[in-house]
Amino acid sequence: MTATANPGSSPAAPAPAPVPELPSEAVEEWRAEEAELVDLLARTRQRLGGVAAFRIGPRPTVLVTDPEAVQHVLGRHPERYVKRSHRARMLAGDGVLSATGDAWKRQRRMLQAQFTGTGMRRYEQRIAAAARRTADRWAGYARTGERIDIGEEMRHFALDTIWRALTGHPLDAATERELDRIPAVVATLPQLPDGEQARDAVAGDLARIDAVAHAAIDAARRHEDGPDGPGVLRVLLDAAEEHPEYTDRLIRDELVTLLVAGHETTATTLTWLHLLLDANPDARAWALAAGPEGSPERREAVQALVSETLRLYPSAWILPRHALTEDTLAGHRVEAGTDLLVCPYLTHRDPALWPDPERFDPARFAPGGTRPAHLGAYFPFGLGARACLGTQFALRESTALLELLLPAHAVEFLSTPSGSVYSITVRPDGPTPAVLRAAATG
Numbered sequence: 389m390t391a392t393a394n395p396g397s398s399p400a401a402p403a404p405a406p407v408p409e410l411p412s413e414a415v416e417e418w419r420a421e422e423a424e425l426v427d428l429l430a431r432t433r434q435r436l437g438g439v440a441a442f443r444i445g446p447r448p449t450v451l452v453t454d455p456e457a458v459q460h461v462l463g464r465h466p467e468r469y470v471k472r473s474h475r476a477r478m479l480a481g482d483g484v485l486s487a488t489g490d491a492w493k494r495q496r497r498m499l500q501a502q503f504t505g506t507g508m509r510r511y512e513q514r515i516a517a518a519a520r521r522t523a524d525r526w527a528g529y530a531r532t533g534e535r536i537d538i539g540e541e542m543r544h545f546a547l548d549t550i551w552r553a554l555t556g557h558p559l560d561a562a563t564e565r566e567l568d569r570i571p572a573v574v575a576t577l578p579q580l581p582d583g584e585q586a587r588d589a590v591a592g593d594l595a596r597i598d599a600v601a602h603a604a605i606d607a608a609r610r611h612e613d614g615p616d617g618p619g620v621l622r623v624l625l626d627a628a629e630e631h632p633e634y635t636d637r638l639i640r641d642e643l644v645t646l647l648v649a650g651h652e653t654t655a656t657t658l659t660w661l662h663l664l665l666d667a668n669p670d671a672r673a674w675a676l677a678a679g680p681e682g683s684p685e686r687r688e689a690v691q692a693l694v695s696e697t698l699r700l701y702p703s704a705w706i707l708p709r710h711a712l713t714e715d716t717l718a719g720h721r722v723e724a725g726t727d728l729l730v731c732p733y734l735t736h737r738d739p740a741l742w743p744d745p746e747r748f749d750p751a752r753f754a755p756g757g758t759r760p761a762h763l764g765a766y767f768p769f770g771l772g773a774r775a776c777l778g779t780q781f782a783l784r785e786s787t788a789l790l791e792l793l794l795p796a797h798a799v800e801f802l803s804t805p806s807g808s809v810y811s812i813t814v815r816p817d818g819p820t821p822a823v824l825r826a827a828a829t830g
Contacts, residue, residue: 404721407450409441419444426705426733426810433734439718450722452730453738455764457718461709461730463763463772469709469728471774476648476812479573479594482638483645484777491633495642496777498627502620503777508784514552514616515785518545521558523792530797530824538799538820542658543571543651549785550650554621554643555604556614566600569593570648574812601640601647620646646778653703654782656813658789659820661697662799664748671750672794678754681795687787690794692753694786695768700748702768703776705733705814732767733814741765798827 410432418428429451432440438454452461461469470488477486484495501507522545529536547567548559573593608621624642628634665672675693679685707730715722722728737745741760742752752759760766769776776782800823805816 404716404719407439407441407448407717407720407722408436409443409448410436412443415442415444424810429706429729429731429734433731433738438735438738439720447726450717450726450728451734452717452728453735454718455735455741455760455762458730458732458735458764458767458771459762460717461728462707462767462770462774465715466773468713468715469711471708472710476574476577478577478590479570479597480645480648481641483641483643485645485649494631494633496773498623499620499642499646499777502623503779503781508780511553511781512784514556515549515781515788517558517616518549518552518785519788519792521545521548522789523796526793526797526824530826533823535802535821535823538662538801538822539655539659539816542662543655545789546651546654546658546785547647549654550647552614552616552619553650553781554619554646555608556616556619558614563600566596567647569596570644571652573597574648574652575809577812597644598640601643602636604643605636605639649776650778650781653776653813654786656815657694657697657701657703657782658786659816660701661693661786661790662822663801663804663816663820664697664700665693666799666801666804668748671748672798675750676795681791687791689750689754690787690790691783692750692757693790694783695753696748696750698768699736699742699752699766700746701808701814702732702736703782703813704768704770705810706731707770732770735765736768738765794827796827798825800825 410428414431414435415428418431421427428442432442432451433453439450439452439457441448441450443449452458472488480486482491484492484499487495522541526541528534544559544564547564551557551559551563551567573590576590604621605625608618608625611618613619613622621639621643624634624639628639671693675686675689678689679687709728709730711722711724711726711728714724736742739745741762742765743758751757763771767775769779769782802821802823803819805818805820807817808814809817
């Protein structure tokens with residue numbers, strides 16, 4: 389007897405298929421070559437598409453680069469795909485970057501108003517002052533012909549800017565020397581073993597960072613405000629009066645989190661931008677020709693330089709997530725407990741989304757430029773509820789600095805890095821020595 393469908397019912401939806409998985413021999417080939425993780429991810433996407441799996445341990449890890457799947461994971465269902473504890477917790481503690489659950493929601497809500505919308509206005513003078521300080525220093529370098537390192541210069545600027553936002557004070561030399569331990573710890577974290585051995589390996593650096601953080605907290609508690617008034621630290625101390633969870637330890641964690649997130653990524657982006665302009669000098673001329681100094685047209689063009697740099701080298705090149713429940717992702721079954729890697733670095737270099745993706749072309753982001761409309765096609769600061777709090781701050785400080793430096797100076801690199809290091813950020817794999825030459829204002 390043949391079964392017939394109920395006329396009033398809809399046909400059952402097909403069961404989701406397993407996520408296509410890279411063959412184990414391809415993974416072993418990659419490991420035998422001692423290639424970077426990014427190479428395995430690129431091969432996985434190329435062979436299997438925008439939702440694909442590979443296996444190093446007993447369970448598959450799912451790579452997500454398809455824009456619709458990116459939006460599903462990060463934008464629509466952050467409660468299903470969560471951020472778990474990260475090794476950066478050793479440095480950032482329970483700050484907003486590594487916090488989860490209800491604690492994260494409270495902390496995010498507390499800080500969000502400081503770095504978005506009208507909250508950004510209170511930092512405009514501080515950003516401008518830090519940019520002028522760097523521009524004045526560069527003018528001196530150009531006069532003397534002194535050799536500098538562009539990466540170090542961009543790190544100094546970004547650290548000065550976020551320090552002013554947090555404390556109200558310009559960055560002084562002694563504080564900078566101590567906080568220079570931050571990039572050293574960040575670079576070391578991915579290579580550290582687990583457990584107490586890892587903490588012991590960076591204990592000295594952490595102690596120096598902690599000393600600076602606690603001194604800043606004590607100064608803010610004494611109302612020793614800087615020339616532009618109190619900073620974010622005052623907001624956190626005020627919160628502690630009503631919210632007992634804001635202990636000195638948590639305030640320290642938030643301060644260090646904002647220092648790390650607020651300068652390391654910006655410094656790296658600006659360093660890459662100068663390297664890209666060196667390789668593509670017409671892009672600098674294009675931006676300066678867009679309009680006179682201070683005009684909206686020039687600012688838009690400079691912002692396009694930053695945006696295109698972030699396409700090639702996003703602030704977070706990979707975003708790990710963990711599936712709490714079973715789900716269907718782009719027609720594929722994702723089991724509860726699956727680890728996922730959402731990879732803006734590869735999405736931004738997908739030729740189906742970005743024609744000639746390896747080419748540095750800031751006109752993609754200029755008015756009238758062509759770029760994918762899907763939100764999941766471009767997300768250098770993440771996407772959805774856990775997108776970077778400091779996106780507006782980072783874009784504003786980068787633009788403010790470049791509007792001063794680009795018309796005045798041409799950077800002449802004495803040597804350039806040969807590749808990239810894929811750690812928490814993607815950074816150049818070597819120093820960036822250069823001299824500055826006077827440039828026509830354009």
